[in-house]
Amino acid sequence: MSLIVQKFGGSSVADAESIKRVARRVANTRKAGHDVVVVVSAMGDTTDELLDLAAEVTSAVTPSRELDMLLTAGERISMAALAMAINDIGVQAKSFTGSQAGMITDGVHGAARLVEVKPDRIRESLEAGNIAIVAGFQGMNRQSRDITTLGRGGSDTTAVALAAALNADVCEIYSDVDGVFTADPRIVPTAHKLNTVTSEEMLEMAANGAKILHLRSVEYARRFNLKLHVRSSFSELEGTIVIPENSAELTPTHLKEIPLEQPLISGVAHDRGQAKITVVGVPDVPGSAARVFGLINEAKINIDMIVQNVSTDRPNVTDISFTLDQAHGPLALQALEKAQAEIGFEEVIYNEAVGKLSLVGAGMKTNPGVSFTFFEALSNAGVNVEMISTSEIRISVITELSKLDDAVRAVHTAFALDTEGEATVYGGTGR
Amino acid sequence: MSLIVQKFGGSSVADAESIKRVARRVANTRKAGHDVVVVVSAMGDTTDELLDLAAEVTSAVTPSRELDMLLTAGERISMAALAMAINDIGVQAKSFTGSQAGMITDGVHGAARLVEVKPDRIRESLEAGNIAIVAGFQGMNRQSRDITTLGRGGSDTTAVALAAALNADVCEIYSDVDGVFTADPRIVPTAHKLNTVTSEEMLEMAANGAKILHLRSVEYARRFNLKLHVRSSFSELEGTIVIPENSAELTPTHLKEIPLEQPLISGVAHDRGQAKITVVGVPDVPGSAARVFGLINEAKINIDMIVQNVSTDRPNVTDISFTLDQAHGPLALQALEKAQAEIGFEEVIYNEAVGKLSLVGAGMKTNPGVSFTFFEALSNAGVNVEMISTSEIRISVITELSKLDDAVRAVHTAFALDTEGEATVYGGTGR
Numbered sequence: 123m124s125l126i127v128q129k130f131g132g133s134s135v136a137d138a139e140s141i142k143r144v145a146r147r148v149a150n151t152r153k154a155g156h157d158v159v160v161v162v163s164a165m166g167d168t169t170d171e172l173l174d175l176a177a178e179v180t181s182a183v184t185p186s187r188e189l190d191m192l193l194t195a196g197e198r199i200s201m202a203a204l205a206m207a208i209n210d211i212g213v214q215a216k217s218f219t220g221s222q223a224g225m226i227t228d229g230v231h232g233a234a235r236l237v238e239v240k241p242d243r244i245r246e247s248l249e250a251g252n253i254a255i256v257a258g259f260q261g262m263n264r265q266s267r268d269i270t271t272l273g274r275g276g277s278d279t280t281a282v283a284l285a286a287a288l289n290a291d292v293c294e295i296y297s298d299v300d301g302v303f304t305a306d307p308r309i310v311p312t313a314h315k316l317n318t319v320t321s322e323e324m325l326e327m328a329a330n331g332a333k334i335l336h337l338r339s340v341e342y343a344r345r346f347n348l349k350l351h352v353r354s355s356f357s358e359l360e361g362t363i364v365i366p367e368n369s370a371e372l373t374p375t376h377l378k379e380i381p382l383e384q385p386l387i388s389g390v391a392h393d394r395g396q397a398k399i400t401v402v403g404v405p406d407v408p409g410s411a412a413r414v415f416g417l418i419n420e421a422k423i424n425i426d427m428i429v430q431n432v433s434t435d436r437p438n439v440t441d442i443s444f445t446l447d448q449a450h451g452p453l454a455l456q457a458l459e460k461a462q463a464e465i466g467f468e469e470v471i472y473n474e475a476v477g478k479l480s481l482v483g484a485g486m487k488t489n490p491g492v493s494f495t496f497f498e499a500l501s502n503a504g505v506n507v508e509m510i511s512t513s514e515i516r517i518s519v520i521t522e523l524s525k526l527d528d529a530v531r532a533v534h535t536a537f538a539l540d541t542e543g544e545a546t547v548y549g550g551t552g553r
Numbered sequence: 554m555s556l557i558v559q560k561f562g563g564s565s566v567a568d569a570e571s572i573k574r575v576a577r578r579v580a581n582t583r584k585a586g587h588d589v590v591v592v593v594s595a596m597g598d599t600t601d602e603l604l605d606l607a608a609e610v611t612s613a614v615t616p617s618r619e620l621d622m623l624l625t626a627g628e629r630i631s632m633a634a635l636a637m638a639i640n641d642i643g644v645q646a647k648s649f650t651g652s653q654a655g656m657i658t659d660g661v662h663g664a665a666r667l668v669e670v671k672p673d674r675i676r677e678s679l680e681a682g683n684i685a686i687v688a689g690f691q692g693m694n695r696q697s698r699d700i701t702t703l704g705r706g707g708s709d710t711t712a713v714a715l716a717a718a719l720n721a722d723v724c725e726i727y728s729d730v731d732g733v734f735t736a737d738p739r740i741v742p743t744a745h746k747l748n749t750v751t752s753e754e755m756l757e758m759a760a761n762g763a764k765i766l767h768l769r770s771v772e773y774a775r776r777f778n779l780k781l782h783v784r785s786s787f788s789e790l791e792g793t794i795v796i797p798e799n800s801a802e803l804t805p806t807h808l809k810e811i812p813l814e815q816p817l818i819s820g821v822a823h824d825r826g827q828a829k830i831t832v833v834g835v836p837d838v839p840g841s842a843a844r845v846f847g848l849i850n851e852a853k854i855n856i857d858m859i860v861q862n863v864s865t866d867r868p869n870v871t872d873i874s875f876t877l878d879q880a881h882g883p884l885a886l887q888a889l890e891k892a893q894a895e896i897g898f899e900e901v902i903y904n905e906a907v908g909k910l911s912l913v914g915a916g917m918k919t920n921p922g923v924s925f926t927f928f929e930a931l932s933n934a935g936v937n938v939e940m941i942s943t944s945e946i947r948i949s950v951i952t953e954l955s956k957l958d959d960a961v962r963a964v965h966t967a968f969a970l971d972t973e974g975e976a977t978v979y980g981g982t983g984r
Contacts, residue, residue, distance in 0.1 A: 179641065195627075195633070199626045207610040210612055
């Protein structure tokens with residue numbers, strides 16, 4: 123008998139019918155002889171509706187103890203309804219809040235980090251023969267005993283953290299897509315589902331625009347050497363297995379798909395959510411760039427790629443460009459404009475019409491031909507590359523937004539990722 | 554500085570605007586220098602919507618651990634939203650679940666009884682200068698650490714129990730009516746609001762159809778010698794003060810309204826929710842009646858009035874009639890029909906077309922003229938009395954349902970309770 127953690131997102135429990143479908147699925151897993159822990163998100167639009175209420179009763183919705191208290195009502199509803207639906211088909215289930223499930227966090231409301239996972243009540247409940255249903259996204263600050271939420275991707279994190287703490291055999295992440303695809307099938311109709319992917323590759327894909335798994339949960343799974351299974355709650359098909367690098371399963375399973383001699387490319391991720399800021403005419407003296415990035419750091423904004431150009435016709439100034447999440451654009455501009463006089467640059471140019479394309483694959487570590495094929499494909503497709511960054515298993519470029527889809531298709535084809543015919547299910551690897 | 558507990562029902566926090574209105578009211582009480590604890594029900598129709606969801610995912614909605622978990626999401630939403638609205642106008646507020654507020658109950662899901670109230674966190678929060686917002690209707694079973702709900706009138710009970718445990722100066726119960734009226738103004742347009750009523754009288758009124766306060770919370774307040782103030786959240790008017798009998802305030806304040814020589818009548822309550830069961834042709838031997846009531850008792854059904862008639866033309870049999878809540882009718886009929894052969898009665902007649910009228914007043918204890926005036930008024934109005942029961946401060950009768958409104962008006966007039974003109978606000982003393 124194995125222990126399986128199953129996580130169902132909001133679209134999988136959007137209404138009563140969906141909840142009943144998930145209930146049957148969970149009950150079947152239990153009937154097959156497994157111990158089952160289920161993590162659920164709030165139903166469909168519940169979180170948005172609660173945020174709307176917050177916006178109606180306050181002048182500005184900001185993270186707070188009370189907003190967390192409000193939002194956690196969403197998972198309380200979905201978890202209780204799911205437990206009731208499972209009980210109704212004759213299988214024992216009990217639901218637990220994040221606090222009851224031992225999800226102990228720090229006190230940062232709206233973006234709490236887990237500091238400890240103590241699922242004693244979940245273990246007891248499993249031993250008593252129950253399916254344990256746990257509210258995703260939420261925890262409790264031990265010091266203040268206040269309810270907290272984990273922020274973006276919180277329910278995935280709950281599932282992965284519980285699976286790690288309970289030493290589960292696998293953590294299944296259910297959504298409305300069939301698994302991880304080589305590219306977004308809305309852009310690349312010939313993209314295909316990956317049967318397996320390493321957690322290292324998944325990490326690069328998640329960090330570079332693939333929305334199917336949140337970066338944070340992939341990091342957590344990788345750290346605790348946990349196997350993830352990304353699959354659809356609308357079909358019985360196997361999805362994509364995300365395997366920790368040092369797993370014994372890795373080599374034989376993962377290499378099955380592609381001949382050994384070829385570079386192992388997992389897929390092409392893209393991201394339309396980036397923006398590019400160019401600080402024009404920064405005095406070319408030591409410390410200028412440091413001052414620019416110091417400001418951004420103080421505003422707690424993560425930046426991604428950086429390019430510094432020395433202008434040949436103006437020898438004493440330089441231009442500094444960097445990319446960041448569009449959501450942080452206004453904050454970064456504000457910080458820069460405030461410091462314009464002090465740093466002495468000429469102007470700031472802000473551009474959201476950029477796209478980021480990333481090629482991810484563990485095989486490129488050892489295959490020098492990858493970058494040649496990559497840039498050749500972009501060049502042949504007439505795509506101009508504005509910025510570049512690389513890791514051992516990834517190459518990313520910033521392009522004009524209008525060229526992004528062409529670029530994704532060109533790279534997908536160049537690495538022989540196309541399959542015959544069209545993928546039938548949206549792969550969800552982009553936004 | 555005094556400590557005031559304020560309870561707002563679902564209609565007072567039905568939407569964002571109402572929540573903001575309540576927030577201003579609560580904040581003003583705080584600004585006036587009082588410590589404030591607020592107990593809230595779920596917003597408007599939330600509880601019904603959650604029950605609808607439960608009905609959609611299960612074949613039958615029955616009290617359970619999971620249903621309680623589901624329903625308690627309702628108060629979680631209203632309390633957090635209210636705390637946010639109060640914080641937004643610059644006054645500190647924190648919300649607490651029933652469990653966080655120390656509402657410890659037994660384990661009867663859907664109808665839990667309080668076993669202990671330990672509001673340590675509420676005290677701490679008050680000392681830190683916060684308004685404490687507490688979820689009504691809910692608690693926690695200490696043994697299983699499961700969330701429970703208190704059942705009908707639960708939020709009133711939460712408020713009164715917290716007020717007692719915190720030794721509050723007054724517990725204010727806010728709803729959409731102005732206070733306790735001498736009769737339901739929908740039936741008696743000349744009914745007037747009572748400025749004060751004793752908790753003993755309130756108990757009789759609540760037990761006999763007045764819906765403004767739940768019997769259970771009145772019992773609790775009386776036991777802990779707590780002053781209640783029943784008032785409207787839609788106006789600043791004083792409502793009705795419910796004073797414990799042994800309160801020092803009682804005599805001067807309470808007697809102010811009515812000349813000392815007259816009987817002290819508080820009002821006329823009515824109840825359309827009763828049913829009458831007649832068991833016809835019960836063998837007139839010792840133990841027959843005991844067996845009938847034994848059955849009803851085993852089914853855990855409360856009965857109210859009882860009449861046993863000896864039939865003159867059939868000397869060996871008797872008819873037994875009793876009244877009970879309509880909700881328990883089917884269960885009682887089932888229990889009786891199952892035992893028909895054993896007890897040997899002829900048939901059971903079930904009648905919901907009955908009304909109950911109760912005259913309540915502490916003054917009737919010592920005034921023998923009350924019952925004469927009462928029955929004379931009913932007789933003059935052509936109302937036939939089917940059953941009678943009395944306590945020291947109440948006379949109740951069962952009448953034909955179609956005669957109930959006439960009966961209420963006749964009694965109200967006979968005891969000089971009519972005021973000039975019409976009452977402008979619904980008094981909510983009937984259902």
